[in-house]
Amino acid sequence: MCLLCVAKSSSWSSPRRAFLLLAGAAVATPLLAQVDVGESSRLRTLVPAAELEGAASKQYVQMLEQARAKRALAPDSHLQLQRLRAIASRIIPHATRWNDRARQWKWEVNLIGSQQINAFCMPGGKIAFFTGILDKLKLTDDETAMVMGHEMAHALREHARERIAKSQGTGALLSLGASLFGLGQIGDLAANVGTQLLTLKFSRDDEVDADLVGLELGARAGFNPAASVTLWEKMGQAAGGGGAPGFLSTHPTGPDRIARLRENVPRVKSLYEQGRARR
Numbered sequence: 001m002c003l004l005c006v007a008k009s010s011s012w013s014s015p016r017r018a019f020l021l022l023a024g025a026a027v028a029t030p031l032l033a034q035v036d037v038g039e040s041s042r043l044r045t046l047v048p049a050a051e052l053e054g055a056a057s058k059q060y061v062q063m064l065e066q067a068r069a070k071r072a073l074a075p076d077s078h079l080q081l082q083r084l085r086a087i088a089s090r091i092i093p094h095a096t097r098w099n100d101r102a103r104q105w106k107w108e109v110n111l112i113g114s115q116q117i118n119a120f121c122m123p124g125g126k127i128a129f130f131t132g133i134l135d136k137l138k139l140t141d142d143e144t145a146m147v148m149g150h151e152m153a154h155a156l157r158e159h160a161r162e163r164i165a166k167s168q169g170t171g172a173l174l175s176l177g178a179s180l181f182g183l184g185q186i187g188d189l190a191a192n193v194g195t196q197l198l199t200l201k202f203s204r205d206d207e208v209d210a211d212l213v214g215l216e217l218g219a220r221a222g223f224n225p226a227a228s229v230t231l232w233e234k235m236g237q238a239a240g241g242g243g244a245p246g247f248l249s250t251h252p253t254g255p256d257r258i259a260r261l262r263e264n265v266p267r268v269k270s271l272y273e274q275g276r277a278r279r
């Protein structure tokens with residue numbers, strides 16, 4: 001995306017948004033969004049959302065069981081986990097603006113003991129943070145909310161559906177579709193797709209989309225959007241320190257990313273002030 005275009009187009013004067021408003025086609029883009037992102041990709045509709053969310057849920061349970069077996073799953077009483085859940089509970093009420101399916105999602109937040117700098121939100125609202133991202137980057141609540149908002153945005157904007165639609169052969173997609181009618185082997189396919197979910201690498205456009213939607217989600221929940229800038233600066237420093245598995249390998253940071261966020265902070269400032277007043 002051209003930085004200049006982002007700077008010049010306001011939410012209301014953008015011809016694309018005006019068209020969407022007129023056409024009533026902004027199904028996946030809330031009309032009152034302050035950040036300028038388009039509709040979710042139509043390609044994603046090739047992968048049934050309910051099936052993918054079911055596969056993600058299974059994969060999430062499996063991952064938690066593995067962590068529990070290694071005594072690496074934080075108990076409910078863990079202070080960092082309580083902090084994560086408190087942050088999530090403030091952001092979640094704003095999620096349906098971006099995806100109506102989120103009304104039915106059973107959101108979960110867990111903390112895994114691992115030195116990896118990592119966090120994710122699987123389709124259907126299954127969130128996990130690794131202790132490494134909180135400890136190594138010494139994230140403030142605002143910065144943590146920006147990571148969470150970013151990851152929730154990937155799920156809400158259904159980037160995994162789009163990625164899988166692009167990566168799967170047509171045959172596999174047809175089988176996944178057929179399974180809806182009781183014809184396919186959904187068990188195996190769901191397991192395969194579920195495994196993929198943990199290693200998905202999103203496109204650059206998906207990352208821009210998640211940055212901006214996440215920024216707005218966090219601001220609406222009353223978290224300081226300026227923290228998105230310090231967050232990515234910290235990520236950059238961590239990446240520069242060598243050895244960057246997990247999040248950093250799938251989320252390259254750089255001047256473009258930080259400049260785009262910095263430019264968008266003023267757009268969500270009033271949302272942040274309203275969100276903070278509600279706290």
Ligand SMILES: [Zn+2]
Nearest residue numbers: 202207210251
């Ligand atoms: Zn991302």
